[in-house]
Amino acid sequence: MAFTMSLDGFIAGPNVSKAYPLGEGGQHLHEWLFKGSAEEPDASMGREMFDRGGATVLGKRTYDVGLPHWNDTPYPTPSFVLTHEGREPQAMKSASFVFVNDGIESAVTQAREAAGDKDVILMGASVSKQALKAGLVDEIFIQLSPLLLGGGTRLFDDLDVHRIRLDCTRAVASPYVTHLRYSVTNRRLTAA
Amino acid sequence: MAFTMSLDGFIAGPNVSKAYPLGEGGQHLHEWLFKGSAEEPDASMGREMFDRGGATVLGKRTYDVGLPHWNDTPYPTPSFVLTHEGREPQAMKSASFVFVNDGIESAVTQAREAAGDKDVILMGASVSKQALKAGLVDEIFIQLSPLLLGGGTRLFDDLDVHRIRLDCTRAVASPYVTHLRYSVTNRRLTAA
Numbered sequence: 001m002a003f004t005m006s007l008d009g010f011i012a013g014p015n016v017s018k019a020y021p022l023g024e025g026g027q028h029l030h031e032w033l034f035k036g037s038a039e040e041p042d043a044s045m046g047r048e049m050f051d052r053g054g055a056t057v058l059g060k061r062t063y064d065v066g067l068p069h070w071n072d073t074p075y076p077t078p079s080f081v082l083t084h085e086g087r088e089p090q091a092m093k094s095a096s097f098v099f100v101n102d103g104i105e106s107a108v109t110q111a112r113e114a115a116g117d118k119d120v121i122l123m124g125a126s127v128s129k130q131a132l133k134a135g136l137v138d139e140i141f142i143q144l145s146p147l148l149l150g151g152g153t154r155l156f157d158d159l160d161v162h163r164i165r166l167d168c169t170r171a172v173a174s175p176y177v178t179h180l181r182y183s184v185t186n187r188r189l190t191a192a
Numbered sequence: 193m194a195f196t197m198s199l200d201g202f203i204a205g206p207n208v209s210k211a212y213p214l215g216e217g218g219q220h221l222h223e224w225l226f227k228g229s230a231e232e233p234d235a236s237m238g239r240e241m242f243d244r245g246g247a248t249v250l251g252k253r254t255y256d257v258g259l260p261h262w263n264d265t266p267y268p269t270p271s272f273v274l275t276h277e278g279r280e281p282q283a284m285k286s287a288s289f290v291f292v293n294d295g296i297e298s299a300v301t302q303a304r305e306a307a308g309d310k311d312v313i314l315m316g317a318s319v320s321k322q323a324l325k326a327g328l329v330d331e332i333f334i335q336l337s338p339l340l341l342g343g344g345t346r347l348f349d350d351l352d353v354h355r356i357r358l359d360c361t362r363a364v365a366s367p368y369v370t371h372l373r374y375s376v377t378n379r380r381l382t383a384a
Contacts (some may be wrong), residue, residue, distance in 0.1 A: 007334070007358065007374070008348030009201040011360065025355045132340075142199070144336075146358040146374055148324075150351040156200030159342040163217045166338040171365035178363045180370065182199070182338055 001128045002049050002121060004029045004143040004177065011125060021065055022151045029145045034175035041172045045179045049141065053077050054083035054118025055111035056095070057104075059132070060085070062124035067092065067121055075121055078114040079125040080107045082127055105132040126153050133160065137184050140166065193320045194241050195315060195347055196221045196335040196369065202344035203317060213257055215344045221337045224368035228302050233364045237371045241333065247308025248287070249296075249323070252277070254316035259284065267313055270306040274301045274319055296322040308366035317347050325352065329376050332358065336370040 003011045006029060013023030023027065036042025056075045060083040067073055076094035081087075087099040100107040108131060111120040122128045122137070131137050170181035196204045198221060204217030214221065228234025248267045252275040259265055268286035275278075278290040292299040300323060303312040314320045314329070323329050348357035 007332075008351060009346075013355075028355070028357075046356060051316060120337045127324065141201075143206060144372075146360045148348060148351060148358065150357040155202075156340060159200060159340060162260070163205075164340040167219075168338045168365060168367075170372060171363060173363035174358075178360060178370075178372065180336075 001132070001137055001139070002127075002141040004032070004145055005155050006145050006147040006149045006152075008148045008150065009154050009156060010149040011155045012029075012153040013149050014151040015137060016042040016153060018065060019134070023149075025147075025149055026152060028147055029149075032143060032145070032174065036174050036176040039174065041179060042174045042176060045143070049121060050075065052119045054115030055080065056121045056123055057082065057107045057111050057127055058123035059083070059127040061126065063097070073123075075123070077118075077121070077126075078111070080111045080114075082107045082130075104134055104136065108136050125153055125157075128155070129157075129159060132164075140182040140184065142180040142182070144180055146177070193323070193329055193331070194333040195317075195320075196224070196337055197347050198337050198341045198344075199339045199340040199347060200342065201346050202341040202348045204215040204345040205341050208257060208342040208345060210257055215341075217339075217341055218344060221341075223277070224335060224337070224366065228366050228368040231366070233371060234366045234368060238343070241313060242267065244311045245313040246307030247272065248313045249274065249299045249303050249317035249319055251275070253318065255289070263364055265315075267315070269310075269313070270303070272303045272306075274299045274322075281336055296326055296328065300328050317345055317349075320347070321349075321351060324356075324376075332374040332376065334372040334374070336372055338369070 005011050013026035016023045032042050053092055056079040058081055063081045072093040073079055073095050079095045079097045081097055081099050090097045092112050109131055117170050122190055165185050166182035167185055168182055173180040197203050205218035208215045214326050224234050227270035245267050247269050248271040250273055251334045255273045265271055265287050266287040269322055271287045273289055275291055282289045314323055357377050359377055360374055364371040
């Protein structure tokens with residue numbers, strides 16, 4: 001999982017649409033990619049996911065709403081779209097898309113094979129939550145943006161998981177964003 | 193504002209009660225205060241709020257549910273409880289409590305006077321949100337805990353604010369928690 005998230009937990013602003021694929025105000029989340037792109041640590045953190053990614057799993061919503069804006073994907077890797085619809089494989093500028101109808105485990109398994117020794121990247125909140133619930137997530141990269149958006153798409157919502165403990169393996173600050181990296185240990189915590 | 197918050201945005205687990213004042217699993221949020229208490233940076237960060245605090249504003253829920261567990265408050269300062277009920281001033285082990293019936297601005301003003309040249313600390317999610325909406329918050333201290341609680345009391349929920357930009361003025365990691373400090377600039381962001 002790799003997301004830029006506001007301090008109040010949103011990865012997109014309110015009213016996501018084709019005109020505003022990141023919701024109203026959501027584009028401010030990603031300023032670190034542009035303002036900080038020539039400076040460390042933002043520059044190397046921005047490159048990291050692109051260098052590590054070998055395949056991508058995304059949802060139909062991201063595919064239909066997020067990508068047409070650029071007619072492309074930010075991750076130029078073999079991409080697997082989780083959907084209930086039957087569709088034909090399709091190509092964009094820099095990646096080919098395969099549609100997967102039989103669930104998150106199948107999508108991740110297919111992506112795992114395509115990625116070789118690189119990582120599988122999860123795009124979209126819904127797909128990421130499904131993978132987290134299924135115990136398929138190894139690492140969570142969060143770029144924590146110094147914003148309160150007040151509404152929008154929450155990354156961690158309706159998780160319906162038992163308590164999960166993470167290990168924070170990196171915390172690096174820039175003027176634009178705080179780069180956090182967590183390993184998912186999946187160790188359940190006791191309630192009391 | 194000063195809170196320990198899970199990565200998924202909760203400052204208490206589900207089912208807060210007098211038996212579980214931090215909700216189920218919520219006590220894991222504060223492990224950094226105990227496990228890290230002898231080590232830097234947790235030790236100095238833990239002392240910081242106690243040293244800086246000159247008065248506290250809290251809500252009736254925190255007063256009725258959070259404090260009886262210890263028969264005390266974590267902040268031994270003059271404390272102002274925001275409530276619609278008429279009550280008499282009251283003393284606990286290490287602080288005196290005054291009940292304020294005429295809104296958040298009045299409570300913060302009274303606390304401001306009592307605090308002298310020290311800070312006013314906001315306790316409780318509801319009081320903090322009211323203060324944030326009223327433009328009364330100068331700084332937000334977050335101890336970001338490497339947990340996904342999956343449910344409970346959200347710190348930033350129903351904020352109903354326009355977008356607020358913060359300046360991250362500190363990000364310090366320990367093995368137990370990431371210490372973040374933000375200034376509230378209250379600068380509104382544009383939607384598009």
